[in-house]
Amino acid sequence: MKKFHLKGLSVVAAVCTWITLSISGTGLAADTIKLGVAGAHSGDLASYGLPILKAAKLVVEDVNAKGGILGKQVEIIAEDDMCKPEIATNTATKLVSDGVTVVLGHVCSGATKAALDIYKDAKIVTMSASATSPDLTQSGKYPNFFRTIASDDAQAKLEVDFALNTLKLKKIAVLHDKGDYGKGLAEYAKGFIEKSGKGEVVFFEGITPGAVDYSAVVNKLKRSGAQAIIFGGYHPEASKLVAQMRKDKMKTIFISDDGVKIDTFIKLAGKYAEGVYATGPKDTSTNPMDKAVREAYKKAYGEDVGVFSINGYAAAQALLNAIQKAGSTNYDAIVKALRTDYVETPLGKIKFDDRGDAVGVGFSMYEVKNGKYVELK
Amino acid sequence: MEYFLELFMGGLTRGSIYALIALGYTMVYGIIELINFAHGEIYMIGAFTALITASVLAVMGVHQFAIMAIAMLAAIVYSSAYGFTVEKIAYKPLRHAPRLSPLISAIGMSIFLQNYVLLAQTSDFLPFPSLIPDFKFLEPYSNYLRPTELVILLTTAVVMVFLTLLIKFTKIGKAMRATAQDRTMAMLLGVNVNRVISTTFVIGSALAAIGGVLIASHIGQINFFIGFIAGIKAFTAAVLGGIGSIPGAVLGSFILGLTESFATGYVSSDYEDVFAFALLVLILIFRPGGLLGKSTTQKV
Structure with missing residues (x-):
């Protein structure tokens, strides 16, 4: 019984304090x-x-x-x-x-x-x-x-702006790894390219992560005549794609996202990583x-x-x-x-x-x- | 036409890799009717062995061809040893157990080996050196046939011929065929069945190791999980061709590789696996035993 009283009291006290605080807030x-x-x-x-x-x-x-x-x-x-x-x-x-x-x-x-x-x-x-x-x-x-x-699609926007405005490219292939992150980015990128009217998406496809090789996709890319690829996904697939493209002597520009902007990508793709573009959070440490x-x-x-x-x-x-x-x-x-x-x-x-x-x-x-x-x- | 040829060659290359792994599945199945799920891991271990050997040799400044040969040899020896040991530890004690037991044991072995490499090496992808050099003489044709693809195709062809000769014309080959037909009868006639089974595992593992090294140097990266994906595809190819049949495994692998390549090339890479497995289902509906397999009733 005593306990109940105490509890009741404290509630009353809390309410009082709250009211006082609110009043003083409004007062100021x-x-x-x-x-x-x-x-x-x-x-x-x-x-x-x-x-x-x-x-x-x-x-x-x-x-x-x-x-x-x-x-x-x-x-x-x-x-x-x-x-x-x-x-x-x-x-x-x-x-x-x-x-x-x-x-x-x-x-x-x-x-x-x-x-x-x-x-x-x-x-x-x-x-x-x-x-x-x-x-x-x-x-x-x-x-x-x-x-x-930055909004979720900011990377896609930056990639597309970079390809269309900075590099002045017209034909772009958009690839992704079928994952939430990669596919989401790729879809935004596709949307931005189509809306801009400055370039066209020559093809839009998902590749299977972990597949034995990507030679068929690479051949298709070559045939599509794409000047650049915007890839939504992570570094293992990106490095495989880049290496296979460069071994085929394709100079197609490769643009990707912060899933690729890590040093492991460079380690994996080795010399083939040179010239790859990737977006990443702005460096504010300076x-x-x-x-x-x-x-x-x-x-x-x-x-x-x-x-x-x-x-x-x-x-x-x-x-x-x-x-x-x-x-x-x-x-x-x-x-x-x-x-x-x-x-x-x-x-x-x-x-x-x-x-x-x-x-x-x-x-x-x-x-x-x-x-x-x-x-x- | 050139595009078709490119896709065709790409498909054949993929098929060759599948074939090298699928042979291991089908040979083991043919002899002890076990689906060796740890086989993909043997392939992965082969690639890792080659990577480690090649890295050490490269530091020592050995010539590229020597690196390629020694790394390949090391991978074959090491993987064979693994194949041999896995059979002795995980399957031999279960030889007379119900057929589900070795199957579970195989799955366990697969998980164990994957995690062992994960812990002993790394979970990250590792860069794999391109052991196969760029051949100058291929320049005019390199559009539709890359040097690595040529090497993979040739190696696979040589290995197939070698395997056929081994099975058709040697004593151990004859013993393998006898064991496959009827294990008890072969035993009664004095065939050392345990040795035959071990030999089968060793040969299968060696083939998988060759496949592992070739594909790793083709695509340039490996991790502990590559064996699982390649293993599943190779197993599919073996079933497609008729599991237990050696020519079937090769045929199934090429069909699977080409289907994937053409599906990607002419339709969309989104549907690569859809086409591959749709084909599998279709073939199994009309030929339940696979293309070249004997249709028998099986429990597992």
């Missing part, structure tokens, strides 16, 4: 700029959400120490969506009613999509550091959405800001940055910078600032395109030169 509304941070802060996907929240806190501390934005202090309102779409809508509604100016979130693509309609209606700029579903930006349905991470953020994070939390911390840091910076540049918390002004003004982040100098993808974030093209992958600038 006039003087602060509220940055909503939504994502998985508990549950099994918390390891994606928490590092973003922690990175955002670092940015906010930094900004507040320098006097805040538009003369106001920045306040973080964190809400947990556990990466579940059905919870995310509640989270979004709550953040909107709390009066947030902008939202950093959500973490998972599904939850982000569910929440976006609510933010859109409320005219709140939302920026994710981790949602990679291409649909979020490409559907054009969410003009309020931005992100500091950026001094990247290094500084990693150190500050470690100092503040006693752990290394999480998987999306750097993207989260950049997103918080971009959002706050846009408010500063816009000179107000007006939705249209913030959107305009995001699209026009570059901001210095650990990911490099970024701004956002019309659909909300960050320009200058994501993948770079690498080429094998003298047995090493070299980033093409």
